[in-house]
Amino acid sequence: MKILVINSGSSTIKFKLYSFEGGELHEVANGIVERIGEEVSYVRYRGRKGEIRYEAKIKDHEEGMSHVLKVLTDPEKGSIQDTGEIDGVGHRVVHGGSEITGAAIVDERVESLIKKYARMAPLHNPANLLGIRAAKKVFSRALHVAVFDTAFHTxxxxxxxxxxxxxxxxxxxGIRRYGFHGISYAYVCRKAAEILGRPLEQLRIIACHLGSGASVAAVKYGRCVDTSMGMTPLEGLVMGTRSGDIDPAIFYFLMKWEGLSADEVYELLNERSGLFGLSGVSNDVRVLIEEWRKGNEAAARALKVFAYRVKKYIGAYTAAMGGVDAIVFTAGIGEQSPFMRKLILSGLEGLGIKLDDAKNENPAAHGWVISRDDSKVKVLVIPTDEELVIAEETLKKVQELGGKR
Structure with missing residues (x-):
């Protein structure tokens, strides 16, 4: 049995192919179609038989999906012979509102809900839907399943x-907090429980998904009870180019003082704020750390604000859950920056958090646990695997229906 996972962006299609063997899912191939709709598009593929790379002019997602099929069925380096080998196609969808609480078979109702919530996720849902509709045409014999980032937070x-x-x-x-990064949280919380050798239902976890888009989630005994992102991904932590939490009146005064329209302020808060806006240098934490080390005060300021915001949420969620058993770092910054992890956790010793500096520098060598042995609260670094979660959820739906549809 084979499951294809699709993550469709506005100009990209990322994909991974899994094979269900011996009771487990194993990655068989992965790839990306990039710069869809531009003068030159790029296709990259890697499978067990080798790699494929080429340029093409790809006008839309439907044509892009045909290139996914082309590389998957390549006579020499492909992973399948035809579309009939694909039993299920799992799609990542960012916003499903409060109506969808788990993975859902794609039908007219699900497509209409994805379209409905596009107004709250205009950069994501329309592209997700384009990918779904394109894949349904190319992989017409497979069962298509949507897995939503918001479902974890319902x-x-x-x-x-x-x-x-x-x-x-x-x-x-429907103005309310929905939350995002839910697929990532589902994976890392489950993995944290496995590493700690404790049931997820007995753990209070604060998970920090820190990338260009960043959020924190409070997961109490296996259920999410709060998260930093809100109705949209703009609320919460300082991010690469997003402001995160601000006084709502700032919106009004920017319009009044700067003569900006609502759309212009919205663009400013989403695209020109965050680390980039504070530093005036970059939205990349790696660049800002190097600048800080060179004495750049603006870079230092931006990173300190970022770390303080995460620290504040950790404290708040500890209170909300009546304590915390584990803190998990994941995503680009969370997984790859010992510097930022230390900056965030500094001063939290009163909560029972004791960071081991040596372990923090090389989490993989220490079983992904970076706290000291005598730390009351365990701190972990867990590389996320959203595609695997999507594949698992899709496999369940296929098995429930007894195979292909």
């Missing part, structure tokens, strides 16, 4: 997801 209680504005707007527009 267990958040009302007092945590409501905003203190007139309740009618919640009823009318």
């Amino acid at each position: 267990t958040i209680p009302e007092e945590a997801y409501l905003y203190a504005i007139p309740y009618e707007y919640f009823l009318k527009y």
Whole structure:
């Protein structure tokens, strides 16, 4: 049995092929179609028989998906002979609102919900839907399953997801906290429990997904009870180019003082703020760390604000859950920056957190646990694997239906 995972962006299609063998999913191949709609597009593929790379002019996602099929069925280096070998296709979708609480077989209702929530995730949902519709045409014999980032957060209680504005707007527009990065959180929390040798249902975990987009989630006994991103991915932590939490009145005063439109302020907060806006140098943490070491005060300022915001959420979520058993770092910054992990955890010793500097420099060599042996709260670094979660959820749906549809 084979499962194909698709992550469709506005101009890219990322894909991974898994084979279900011996009761486990194994990655067989992966690749990407990039710069769809541009003058020159790129196709890259890596399988067990070798690699394929070439340039092409790919006008849209449907044509891009045909190139996915082309490399997967390549006579010399491909991984399948025809589309009939693909039993299920799993799709990552960012926003499914509160209606969808788990993986869902793609039908007219699911497609309409993805379209409905595109207004809250305009950079993601439309592209996700394009990928789904293109894949359904190319892989027409497979079962198509949507796995939503928001689904993990549907267990958040009302007092945590409501905003203190007139309740009618919640009823009318669905204005509430939804949360994102849920697929990543599902994986790293499960993996943390495995590493610690404890049931997930007995752990209070604060998971920090720190990349260009960043968020924190409070997971109490296997259920998410709060998360930093809100109705959109703009709320919460300082990010690469996003502001995160700000006083809502700033929106009003920027419009008044700068003569900006609502769309222009929204663009400013999403595209020109965060680490980039604070530093005036870069949105890349690696660049900013090097600049800090050279004495660049603006770079130092940006990173300190970033770390403080994460630190504050860790404290808040510790209070919200009545304590914490484990803190997990994942995604690009979380997995790859010992410097930022140390900066974030500095000063949290009063919560029972004791970082081991040597382990922090090389988590893999220490079983991914970077806290000291006598640390009450365990700190872990766990490389996320969202594609595997999508493949697992898709496999379940295929098995429930007894095979292909």
